Amino acid sequence: MSAPDITVLMTVRNGEPHLNEAVESILNQSYAQFRFLILDNASTDDSRDEIKAFDDSRIDLIELSEDIGQTAALNRGLDMIDTPWVARMDVDDVSLPNRLELQMDYLTKHPDVALLGTAVTWIDGQGKVIRKSSSVTNDM
Numbered sequence: 001m002s003a004p005d006i007t008v009l010m011t012v013r014n015g016e017p018h019l020n021e022a023v024e025s026i027l028n029q030s031y032a033q034f035r036f037l038i039l040d041n042a043s044t045d046d047s048r049d050e051i052k053a054f055d056d057s058r059i060d061l062i063e064l065s066e067d068i069g070q071t072a073a074l075n076r077g078l079d080m081i082d083t084p085w086v087a088r089m090d091v092d093d094v095s096l097p098n099r100l101e102l103q104m105d106y107l108t109k110h111p112d113v114a115l116l117g118t119a120v121t122w123i124d125g126q127g128k129v130i131r132k133s134s135s136v137t138n139d140m
Contacts, residue, residue: 014045036059037077041068
């Protein structure tokens with residue numbers, strides 16, 4: 001496999017309730033050319049062990065020894081990225097299987113685009129849809 005085009009960046013702080021579903025939703029992407037950089041922000045639950053259990057070479061787990069807050073952890077992660085693109089993921093997010101494929105396809109076809117968002121569907125703990133949003137802005 002050649003070098004990845006995109007890094008998925010996620011921070012975790014005691015993410016056990018949602019962690020496995022979030023990580024699986026990235027690992028099962030139809031677009032497989034990515035690095036998954038996860039910074040564990042000094043979790044006190046079993047988040048680190050759950051991440052390690054995936055045993056996937058695309059995952060780079062950085063274990064922070066103290067809680068530095070999400071923003072500082074994200075900034076530390078950004079300093080570690082050398083791919084042209086970064087996709088953000090939160091531990092309580094679930095990505096559709098073609099998320100990265102659609103985003104990378106769009107970015108390839110529109111080289112003038114520097115930032116890309118997505119539509120959002122809010123779900124409850126049982127997966128029931130609460131609300132949807134798909135605001136689109138073409139120009140600033």
